[in-house]
Amino acid sequence: MGIESFNWKSLFINEETNQPKNEEVKSTSFPQNNKFPDAETNLNPVNLNANPFLGEVLEVYQKGFEGLNADGFDFFELYKSVNAVGVTNPQSYQMAFTMGKTINPNLTKEFLLEKAKFYSTEIEKVYEKYNITGNSKKSDLNLKINEEKKNLSKNISDLEAQLAQLQKELEAKKIELSRIDSDNAQEFSELQLKIEANNMAKQKIQDSINLVVTGINQYL
Numbered sequence: 001m002g003i004e005s006f007n008w009k010s011l012f013i014n015e016e017t018n019q020p021k022n023e024e025v026k027s028t029s030f031p032q033n034n035k036f037p038d039a040e041t042n043l044n045p046v047n048l049n050a051n052p053f054l055g056e057v058l059e060v061y062q063k064g065f066e067g068l069n070a071d072g073f074d075f076f077e078l079y080k081s082v083n084a085v086g087v088t089n090p091q092s093y094q095m096a097f098t099m100g101k102t103i104n105p106n107l108t109k110e111f112l113l114e115k116a117k118f119y120s121t122e123i124e125k126v127y128e129k130y131n132i133t134g135n136s137k138k139s140d141l142n143l144k145i146n147e148e149k150k151n152l153s154k155n156i157s158d159l160e161a162q163l164a165q166l167q168k169e170l171e172a173k174k175i176e177l178s179r180i181d182s183d184n185a186q187e188f189s190e191l192q193l194k195i196e197a198n199n200m201a202k203q204k205i206q207d208s209i210n211l212v213v214t215g216i217n218q219y220l
Contacts, residue, residue, distance in 0.1 A: 061123065068122055073103040075115035 069076040077097045085092035100107045 061126070064126060065119060065123060068119055073100040073107060075119060077114045078112060079116075 066078070066105060078093075081096035081099070082089075082092040083093065097107070097109075099113075
């Protein structure tokens with residue numbers, strides 16, 4: 001199923017909440033001496049060659065994730081920060097949390113986990129909608145394929161039956177052709193003998209008539 005046929009952007013907009021969403025991630029201003037590295041978020045390496053659509057869909061999910069981000073510091077900013085510094089580095093979490101506290105003094109671990117759940121839930125909604133749409137189209141295509149196979153199989157069976165019948169008729173005609181001479185040999189022979197007899201009889205009568213004609217001319 002082509003990506004262009006599916007409105008991804010609209011799926012990432014949470015219609016059930018009144019929380020404002022930004023289409024682009026707003027960069028957070030940190031104190032210059034404690035600024036996080038400006039780097040792209042690195043997701044787990046994937047083999048894009050295994051699926052030609054994976055890179056495009058992954059980018060759509062990433063942009064949708066960014067589109068859910070609200071003003072202020074929450075899980076999204078921490079997520080970007082720790083991925084830039086090192087997701088397995090404990091100091092990256094401490095550093096991001098400290099910077100977050102400078103922006104939002106009320107920032108807590110519980111708040112971050114709550115927002116993480118929110119992002120995960122919204123992305124899961126998108127996945128479910130896309131999964132249902134994709135599988136529905138796949139099911140429709142599968143039904144179409146099976147119907148075409150069924151129809152073509154029937155057509156092939158009908159043609160094979162016709163070919164078998166034609167082959168049977170062909171063999172019968174060949175046998176009939178091979179028997180023509182033998183079936184008519186006796187009649188043909190009789191006709192030939194009758195023609196020869198007719199020629200011989202006519203010649204015999206003509207000869208006898210000519211003999212008498214010669215006698216008349218000679219003796220009278």
